Amino acid sequence: MSDQNIAVKNKDWLTVCRTSDLIKDSGVCALVEQGLEQKQIAIFHLPNTDKKVYAVDNYDPIGDANVLYRGIVGSVGDDIVVSSPLYKQHYCLTTGKCLQEDISIDVFPVRIIEDQVQLFV
Structure with missing residues (x-):
């Protein structure tokens, strides 16, 4: 994504x-x-899931940095998660809850209309 976006x-x-x-x-x-x-805001494109696109706060509160978009996506049990690239905590992409700590990140409604990815903020 370029700076023009x-x-x-x-x-x-x-x-x-x-x-x-x-x-x-x-x-x-x-x-x-x-x-x-x-x-x-970190936006994840997971075409093999029901939602296809997920959006969460890019800020990792444990690592104290904006890095979550660089994390690895996967699943833990039934939860679709992103693993922080810093300390490897897993954040659920549907709820924002951290699976290892008592902390959460913001989750944003996201949709695709024609070719446009839109957030409700």
């Missing part, structure tokens, strides 16, 4: 990229504006 407001949904910007079975990072602040 700045989020564009579309009613209540925010277009953040095109589906061609996504990487199968991996993550990309989108920078979105929330009020006066900017937030990094």
Whole structure:
């Protein structure tokens, strides 16, 4: 995803990229504006799942860094997770809950309309 892919407001949904910007079975990072602040959101394209696309906060609260889009995706039991590249905690992509610690990250509704990946923020 290039620096040109700045989020564009579309009613209540925010277009953040095109589906061609996504990487199968991996993550990309989108920078979105929330009020006066900017937030990094990790978007994961998992075409072999029911939802196909998941969006969570890119910030790893345990590692204290914006790195989750670089994590490895997989499953632990019935949970679809991303493993933090720093200390390897697993965060559930549907709930945001960390499976090893009593901590959670934000999860964002995401949809694909035609070729546009949109977040509800």
